[in-house]
Structures are given as C-alpha cells and as structure tokens.
Amino acid sequence: MLSGGRWTEVGAPRILLVDDDPNLLVLLADQLRADGFDVQTARDGDEALRRLRSGWPDLLIVDMMMPRMDGLTLAREVKALADLPIIVLSAIDTADSKADLLDEVAEDYVTKPYHYPELRARIGRVLRRLGDKVPRRALVLGPDLVLELHRRTATVRGQPVQLTPTESRLLYALAANLGQTVTTETLLDRGWADTENADPSYVWVTMRRLRQKIEPDPNRPAHLVTIRGVGYRLVAGTAPEVPASSGGPATTDSPGSTESPGSTESPEGEGS
Amino acid sequence: MTERQGQDPQRIGPGYSFRARLTAGVVAGSVIPLAGFGLVLVGAEIARRGSLDTTVGGLLVFFLAAAIILAVLFAYFLAGNLTRPLRAIAQAVERVSGGDLSVRVEVAGEDELAQLVESHNRLASDLARRNAELGRILVAIGETSPRDGLERLITHATASARTAFSMIDASIHLGDPGNVVIEEVVPGESRPIRAVLALPDERLGVLVGHLPATRRWDAADQDLLELYASEVAVAIRNAELFEQVQEQTRQLVALDAAKDDFLRGISHNLQTPLTSIRAYAEQLDGERPDGRLSIITEQSERLSRMVRQLLAASRLEAGTLRPRLEVLAMAPRVRKAWEALGSTGVPFDLQDEATGWLAVADPDQLDQVLWAILDNAVKYGRGAPITARIRSDTVGGRLMLTIADGGPGVVDADRASVFERFERGTADDHPEGTGIGLYVSRELCRAMAGSLDLEPSVEASGAAFTIALPAEPPAASES
Numbered sequence: 001m002l003s004g005g006r007w008t009e010v011g012a013p014r015i016l017l018v019d020d021d022p023n024l025l026v027l028l029a030d031q032l033r034a035d036g037f038d039v040q041t042a043r044d045g046d047e048a049l050r051r052l053r054s055g056w057p058d059l060l061i062v063d064m065m066m067p068r069m070d071g072l073t074l075a076r077e078v079k080a081l082a083d084l085p086i087i088v089l090s091a092i093d094t095a096d097s098k099a100d101l102l103d104e105v106a107e108d109y110v111t112k113p114y115h116y117p118e119l120r121a122r123i124g125r126v127l128r129r130l131g132d133k134v135p136r137r138a139l140v141l142g143p144d145l146v147l148e149l150h151r152r153t154a155t156v157r158g159q160p161v162q163l164t165p166t167e168s169r170l171l172y173a174l175a176a177n178l179g180q181t182v183t184t185e186t187l188l189d190r191g192w193a194d195t196e197n198a199d200p201s202y203v204w205v206t207m208r209r210l211r212q213k214i215e216p217d218p219n220r221p222a223h224l225v226t227i228r229g230v231g232y233r234l235v236a237g238t239a240p241e242v243p244a245s246s247g248g249p250a251t252t253d254s255p256g257s258t259e260s261p262g263s264t265e266s267p268e269g270e271g272s
Numbered sequence: 273m274t275e276r277q278g279q280d281p282q283r284i285g286p287g288y289s290f291r292a293r294l295t296a297g298v299v300a301g302s303v304i305p306l307a308g309f310g311l312v313l314v315g316a317e318i319a320r321r322g323s324l325d326t327t328v329g330g331l332l333v334f335f336l337a338a339a340i341i342l343a344v345l346f347a348y349f350l351a352g353n354l355t356r357p358l359r360a361i362a363q364a365v366e367r368v369s370g371g372d373l374s375v376r377v378e379v380a381g382e383d384e385l386a387q388l389v390e391s392h393n394r395l396a397s398d399l400a401r402r403n404a405e406l407g408r409i410l411v412a413i414g415e416t417s418p419r420d421g422l423e424r425l426i427t428h429a430t431a432s433a434r435t436a437f438s439m440i441d442a443s444i445h446l447g448d449p450g451n452v453v454i455e456e457v458v459p460g461e462s463r464p465i466r467a468v469l470a471l472p473d474e475r476l477g478v479l480v481g482h483l484p485a486t487r488r489w490d491a492a493d494q495d496l497l498e499l500y501a502s503e504v505a506v507a508i509r510n511a512e513l514f515e516q517v518q519e520q521t522r523q524l525v526a527l528d529a530a531k532d533d534f535l536r537g538i539s540h541n542l543q544t545p546l547t548s549i550r551a552y553a554e555q556l557d558g559e560r561p562d563g564r565l566s567i568i569t570e571q572s573e574r575l576s577r578m579v580r581q582l583l584a585a586s587r588l589e590a591g592t593l594r595p596r597l598e599v600l601a602m603a604p605r606v607r608k609a610w611e612a613l614g615s616t617g618v619p620f621d622l623q624d625e626a627t628g629w630l631a632v633a634d635p636d637q638l639d640q641v642l643w644a645i646l647d648n649a650v651k652y653g654r655g656a657p658i659t660a661r662i663r664s665d666t667v668g669g670r671l672m673l674t675i676a677d678g679g680p681g682v683v684d685a686d687r688a689s690v691f692e693r694f695e696r697g698t699a700d701d702h703p704e705g706t707g708i709g710l711y712v713s714r715e716l717c718r719a720m721a722g723s724l725d726l727e728p729s730v731e732a733s734g735a736a737f738t739i740a741l742p743a744e745p746p747a748a749s750e751s
Contacts, residue, residue: 024544065540091536091543092540112546164597165596165598197601202600204747205599206599209599209632
C-alpha cells in the first residue's frame with residue numbers, strides 16, 4: 001500500500017537509515033526508495049546526529065549494534081531532542097534483557113534478518129501515527145489511572161501494570177484523540193501491521209483485555225468507552241483535583257521526560 | 273509473697289498494725305507508772321487513816337483517765353508521724369515493682385528511715401538507669417542492618433555504646449581482644465571498661481571505653497555491656513556474611529551481563545551477514561525468479577532460526593524469557609510458518625475448527641515453536657502428508673493445535689526423552705538439527721502459560737504434537 005504514488009501529494013516520508021553494514025545499508029535504502037520513501041543513510045551514530053542537524057526526517061531506522069555509539073544510545077539522544085518515531089533493527093528478540101530498554105525509546109523493533117515486506121508494513125504502521133501527538137510524560141486520567149505510554153506502563157490504583165506493545169499503541173491512538181471517538185478501523189491500522197492479517201475482532205478482544213488491566217470495574221468501563229457501531233473513546237475520569245469543567249487530563253512530569261518540539265499539541269487543560 | 277509454709281518469710285511480732293502496737297506501748301508506758309504511783313498513794317492513805325478520802329480517790333481516777341486519754345492521743349499522732357514515711361516508702365516500692373521508676377521518696381534527717389529511703393531511691397535510680405541503657409541498646413541493635421556495611425555498623429555500634437552507657441569515650445577494636453591492653457582501675461580517674469565481642473565460636477574484637485570517675489559500675493552493668501558486645505558481634509558477623517553474599521551476587525550479575533553481551537554479539541555477527549544474504553537473494557528473485565534463489569533464502573532463514581533457537585535455549589536457562597502476550601489468529605500464523613519453511617514437496621492440510629478464536633501468545637515465540645514443530649514433522653515424516661488441526665477448548669479457554677506427520681512415529685523407547693535437550697531419537701536417520709527444538713518449544717509454550725505434548729502413539733500413524741495456548745473465544749462485535 002505504500003506504493004510510490006501514494007505520498008506524492010504530501011511529499012514522500014523522509015527516513016534516516018543508520019546501519020554500520022554497508023551491504024545492508026545500500027540494499028535497504030534502494031528497497032525503501034523503490035517504495036517511494038525519501039531515504040538518507042548514515043554509517044554510525046555520529047553521522048546520524050550530524051544529518052539530523054540539517055533536517056528532521058519523519059522516521060529513524062537504526063541498527064541496534066554499531067561500533068562507537070550503539071543504536072540504543074543514539075535513539076536515547078534523539079528522543080531527548082524530539083519525539084521522532086524510531087524503528088530499531090536488531091538481532092535480539094523480545095526475550096533479550098535490552099528489549100525493555102528498547103521499548104522506552106523505540107516505537108517498534110524488527111528482528112534481523114528481517115523480511116522486507118514485514119519491515120515495510122511496520123514502517124507503514126509507525127508512519128500512520130505521525131499526526132498523533134501524545135506528550136512523553138505521565139497522563140493522569142483519574143485518581144485510579146495514570147498512563148506512561150512511552151514506558152508501556154499504566155498505574156492502576158497505584159499499582160504498575162505492564163502493557164503489551166499493541167495495547168500501548170492502541171492507547172496512544174486513543175490518548176492522541178482524548179475524549180473523541182476513534183474508529184475501530186483506525187485502531188486496527190495503528191495497532192497492527194498490514195502483514196498481520198488482523199481483523200476487527202483483534203481490536204475488540206484487545207480492548208476487552210485492556211479493560212481488565214486498567215479499568216477499576218471492567219464491566220462498567222469509566223475510561224475506555226465503547227461507542228457502538230463506531231469505535232472507542234478514552235475519557236479522563238473526574239479526579240478530585242482536576243476541575244470537571246476543564247475536561248482535559250492533568251499531566252505531571254515524569255522523570256527524564258523532555259518537552260519535545262514535536263509534541264506541542266498538548267491536550268487542553270495541560271499547563272494549568 | 274509465697275504461699276508455701278517452708279518458705280514463709282521471717283515474721284516479726286503479732287499480727288497487729290504498727291500504729292496499734294505503738295499506741296499500746298505508749299499508753300502502757302505512761303499509764304502503768306501513774307497507776308502504780310496512785311496505788312501506792314492509796315495504800316499509804318489507807319494505812320494512815322484507815323479509810324480512803326473520796327476526794328483523793330476521785331482525783332486519782334480523774335488523773336488516771338486524763339493520762340490514758342492524753343497518752344492515747346499522743347501515741348496515736350506520734351505513730352502516725354512515724355508511719356507516714358514508711359507508708360510513703362511502701363507506696364514507692366509498690367510503684368517501682370509496678371514498673372514506675374520515676375518515684376523518689378524524700379525524708380528529712382539522717383535517721384534509719386532516711387537511710388531506708390536513700391537506699392530505695394538508689395535502687396530505683398539504678399533500675400531506671402539500666403532500663404534506659406537496655407532500651408538504648410535495644411534501639412541500637414534494632415537500628416543495625418547488615419546492609420549498612422561493616423564500617424558504618426562499627427561506627428554506629430561505638431556511638432550507641434557511648435550514649436547508652438554514658439561513656440566519655442568508646443571504641444571497637446576488631447581482631448584478637450588480647451592485643452588491646454587491659455587498663456587498671458585508678459580511683460579518682462576515669463574508669464576503664466571493656467567487653468569482648470564474642471560469638472560462640474569466635475572472638476571478633478573488643479569494645480573498650482571510659483566512664484566518668486563518679487559513675488558506679490556494678491556487675492549488672494558489666495553484664496549489660498557484655499550482652500551488648502555479643503549483639504554487636506552477631507551484627508558484625510551478619511554484615512560480613514551479607515557483604516560476601518552481595519559480592520557474589522555482583523559477580524553473578526556481571527557474569528550474566530557478560531554472557532548476555534556475548535550472546536548478543538554472536539547473534540548479531542551471525543545474523544547480519546544472513547540478513548544481507550537473504551535480502552539480496554530476495555531482491556534477485558524478485559527481478560529474475562530462480563528456484564535456486566529461494567533455496568538460498570530458505571536456507572539462510574533456517575540458519576538464522578537455528579541461531580535464535582540456541583539463543584532461546586540459553587535464555588531459558590537464565591530464566592529471562594518474558595513473553596509479550598498479544599491476541600492473534602492461529603490459522604494464518606500456521607499457514608505462514610509453513611510457507612516460510614519452503615517444503616513445497618510435502619502435502620500440508622490445515623483444518624481450522626475454531627473459527628473466530630484468538631490465541632493469546634507472544635507472536636515471535638509462537639513462530640519459533642511452529643517452525644520447530646513443522647520442521648520436525650517434515651524431517652521425520654518422510655514426505656507423507658502433514659496435517660494441522662486447530663480446535664478450541666471452550667471450558668478451559670484454550671486453543672489446541674495438533675500437528676501430525678505420516679512418518680514412523682516416535683518409538684516407545686524415545687517417548688519419554690523427546691523433550692530433553694540434545695535428543696534426536698534413536699531411529700534418527702536425519703542427523704541435521706540442533707537437538708534442542710522440542711525442548712525450546714515446550715519451554716516457550718510453558719512460558720506463554722501453554723503446553724506442548726506428544727500425543728499417544730497410534731498404530732500406523734506418525735508422531736503428533738499438540739500445542740495448547742490460552743485463548744479468547746470469538747468476540748461479539750462491540751462497535
């Protein structure tokens with residue numbers, strides 16, 4: 001679906017590709033260009049940071065293991081500057097001890113050797129959320145629920161609850177449109193790559209499981225509201241310290257969070 | 273007081289009260305001489321006059337009566353005056369035995385009562401002081417934690433000993449207590465005290481210090497100090513053991529991290545060239561289709577899966593597998609895994625009897641399991657058709673996938689050991705493979721709260737493995 005013609009109206013998405021293996025770098029850049037992306041390449045972290053100074057891409061694809069600055073360090077430095085979507089290519093899998101660290105800085109990661117259509121599908125899924133902005137800080141949705149999506153955690157009644165990557169992607173899409181209905185189709189697009197053959201039942205079942213995780217009473221959802229025939233809506237519960245009239249969530253700074261230039265579309269009610 | 277006759281305390285005097293006895297004594301002491309003198313007077317009067325003048329008799333009786341009354345009153349008040357301090361002492365002792373050590377009795381003068389009061393007061397204040405010392409010691413002991421480290425522990429223990437026993441100075445010397453010279457007690461100068469930090473099996477050191485010259489130091493105080501010293505010894509031993517354990521843990525963690533880095537490096541170094549090989553083969557195949565290129569793709573894929581399997585096996589030992597459970601449809605996953613295997617020559621039949629059910633599993637780990645089981649089926653099935661059947665267990669909320677090959681099956685001798693590491697079956701004529709596929713697969717399934725089992729062997733049919741995973745029933749449309 002990311003054929004060359006699709007992006008021409010808005011300009012091709014710019015991708016900065018960072019890998020120390022020249023064979024792979026050339027090939028992957030060719031493949032991505034053939035699919036209509038505007039691709040720049042860098043051989044290591046320092047070169048990548050220099051390229052970033054002359055302009056921000058829409059997406060950064062970075063190899064995890066590189067000499068000098070590794071992919072994780074680069075991703076952290078980039079995230080400290082701006083909320084740029086990052087996909088990490090790595091030979092590690094979910095069971096690796098560094099997988100959790102990756103979760104904090106990367107939107108997604110693809111294990112090497114990747115299957116190109118799979119990688120392209122993941123790129124598509126990450127780019128679909130380009131317009132969605134959620135501040136990289138704790139999102140207080142009520143006295144019993146705080147979301148920290150960039151850490152893939154929710155705090156429910158003071159207890160930390162780990163979210164799966166898909167769950168946090170769905171919540172991200174909902175939080176970016178806080179108080180508004182997000183259609184099931186949009187959630188399907190945001191949560192799953194095209195290669196995963198997902199259908200709406202994936203959304204329904206995942207939302208049901210998510211409610212069991214974060215709702216005080218999953219049978220009477222207060223935050224994840226179903227809009228029949230349309231989709232879902234994330235609403236902030238009325239916390240005692242938040243005036244009900246503001247309607248927006250209160251946000252608190254989480255340690256290490258940075259106000260990034262990209263995330264200026266903060267929800268109303270923030271900054272009070 | 274004890275009830276037993278033989279141990280009755282010494283009882284003095286009859287059972288009357290002190291006041292009654294004193295009154296009786298004073299009355300007797302003043303009235304008996306007066307009465308005797310009266311009797312002599314009466315006797316002399318009768319001898320002289322032959323009869324008794326009623327006036328003299330009346331006067332005599334009157335003075336006698338007045339003397340008795342005065343004596344009773346006087347004795348009563350005197351006795352009251354004498355017993356008041358005694359009663360106060362009794363009350364104070366009562367309160368001390370009840371635990372209140374703050375009561376002091378004050379009596380003027382230097383008499384025996386004052387001495388009694390003085391020794392009571394000293395008893396109470398000694399008790400109070402030792403109680404306070406004991407309390408401070410207990411607090412000090414309660415505050416020590418082996419996590420603090422040896423140095424902080426000793427500093428803390430020294431400071432606590434100083435405060436608890438009101439010492440001028442205190443120090444703890446580790447090592448043989450004999451190395452620290454025993455100071456002599458010189459009257460008028462600060463008094464040296466010491467206690468060995470003793471454990472049942474070892475003497476760790478000695479606690480020494482000085483007390484103000486005016487301070488009393490009894491056997492009870494020494495006992496208390498030695499009790500404290502032995503507690504300090506226990507704390508020091510604990511801290512030493514804790515430091516050892518921590519050091520070992522640190523080493524293990526460092527070793528684990530090094531091993532993790534090593535494996536990650538190996539994996540990276542193997543997967544990176546495989547990534548290029550595969551990507552170029554795919555690209556060439558796309559430009560000019562050639563069956564040989566798809567063999568390159570499949571074989572590089574096989575190689576990288578084996579690397580991942582070895583990595584998974586090492587992670588299983590470390591217990592660091594943390595599956596990320598997502599919902600996914602089983603049938604397309606199985607179909608995809610089969611296609612990735614590239615065994616186009618073998619017939620494959622997939623039956624989905626659980627339409628709409630979604631498994632709850634880690635996609636990457638499930639793929640590893642599917643690949644291993646399907647690869648196994650191809651390897652041992654000798655080209656016979658392979659069937660995969662998906663069923664649901666509505667009651668248990670599980671999905672079951674059974675993959676059966678048409679090979680000779682697993683011989684009975686091997687059934688128990690197929691899930692062991694590095695087992696490849698005695699009837700094996702395919703030496704390829706790592707021998708850990710089934711072991712890793714079973715552990716991965718278990719990590720996802722599922723299971724992997726070998727179905728009972730059936731005559732004239734191949735081996736059948738069943739993967740069971742937690743699952744969600746078909747969802748009713750919510751939106």
